[in-house]
Amino acid sequence: xxxxxxxxxxxxxxxxxxxxxxxxxxxxxxxxxxxxxxxxxxxxxxxxxxxxxxxxxxxxxxxxxxxxxxxxxxxxxxxxxxxxxxxxxxxxxxxxxxxxxxxxxxxxxxxxxxxxxxxxxxxxxxxxxxxxxxxxxxxxxxxxxxxxxxxxxxxxxxxxxxxxxxxxxxxxxxxxxxxxxxxxxxxxxxxxxxxxxxxxxxxxxxxxxxxxxxxxxxxxxxxxxxxxxxxxxxxxxxxxxxxxxxxxxxxxxxxxxxxxxxxxxxxxxxxxxxxxxxxxxxxxxxxxxxxxxxxxxxx
Numbered sequence: 484x485x486x487x488x489x490x491x492x493x494x495x496x497x498x499x500x501x502x503x504x505x506x507x508x509x510x511x512x513x514x515x516x517x518x519x520x521x522x523x524x525x526x527x528x529x530x531x532x533x534x535x536x537x538x539x540x541x542x543x544x545x546x547x548x549x550x551x552x553x554x555x556x557x558x559x560x561x562x563x564x565x566x567x568x569x570x571x572x573x574x575x576x577x578x579x580x581x582x583x584x585x586x587x588x589x590x591x592x593x594x595x596x597x598x599x600x601x602x603x604x605x606x607x608x609x610x611x612x613x614x615x616x617x618x619x620x621x622x623x624x625x626x627x628x629x630x631x632x633x634x635x636x637x638x639x640x641x642x643x644x645x646x647x648x649x650x651x652x653x654x655x656x657x658x659x660x661x662x663x664x665x666x667x668x669x670x671x672x673x674x675x676x677x678x679x680x681x682x683x684x685x686x687x688x689x690x691x692x693x694x695x696x697x698x699x700x701x702x703x704x705x706x707x708x709x710x711x712x713x714x715x716x717x718x719x720x721x722x723x724x725x726x727x728x729x730x731x732x733x734x735x736x737x738x739x740x741x742x743x744x745x746x747x748x749x750x751x752x753x754x755x756x757x758x759x760x761x762x763x764x765x766x767x768x769x770x771x772x773x774x775x776x777x778x779x780x781x782x
Contacts, residue, residue: 509561523605586729597691608691
């Protein structure tokens with residue numbers, strides 16, 4: 484089918500994205516900027532998302548070795564609808580509905596088993612036998628090494644983070660099961676379709692993790708990045724209620740979930756430092772640093 488048009492879409496650190504329109508349908512082309520996502524992950528996920536009936540944009544083509552795109556590219560079917568962030572801003576989708584619908588979607592995805600925690604590759608994934616070890620090494624230790632040359636940064640911060648994260652996460656390790664997680668299921672990474680379905684997109688950063696990581700990413704976004712606080716205020720308890728209305732029951736109490744959330748919010752704060760440093764965003768860097776200090780001080 485002949486291509487009749489194309490347009491640039493939102494780009495990011497991982498890829499540049501384009502919409503390609505043919506005579507009868509549209510596609511999304513992602514041109515990778517670097518060797519990420521890891522080789523084999525996207526086709527493996529495509530097969531398993533289909534097998535476990537997780538609504539998603541179908542992967543049409545994938546290549547890691549291309550003459551014109553040295554890091555490769557992928558082609559997905561285009562989902563007709565509105566970015567969920569825009570839909571919330573425009574009033575056609577409420578935050579409460581978003582959290583409930585994304586909970587139901589993630590429940591399906593979290594049924595996809597992984598072998599261990601970490602990169603997925605060709606599947607079923609695994610680098611570390613414990614969730615805690617993976618998070619501390621790849622989202623804290625490695626990230627802090629990228630900014631260790633900053634004179635004003637506390638050189639003892641990793642020790643403080645490790646001590647608290649281990650205390651808060653390790654007691655639950657035997658109750659976690661490694662599974663496919665999206666790793667960033669916030670509204671900008673979802674589509675509210677024209678027939679009012681929610682489709683989670685941008686699975687590039689998906690990894691083998693514990694289910695709580697996706698939930699904590701949502702609450703981290705709600706608490707610290709949510710731009711809708713002035714138009715639709717939801718308390719933390721209301722966010723949890725909406726999410727688990729869709730997700731279903733879990734074998735953890737509200738108090739246990741809060742403890743795990745605190746540990747993961749600490750990790751997510753540390754994970755953001757190199758990004759803000761590279762972007763030369765001093766304001767966001769300081770805000771995240773202050774936030775980390777507060778989170779470390781919470782019981």
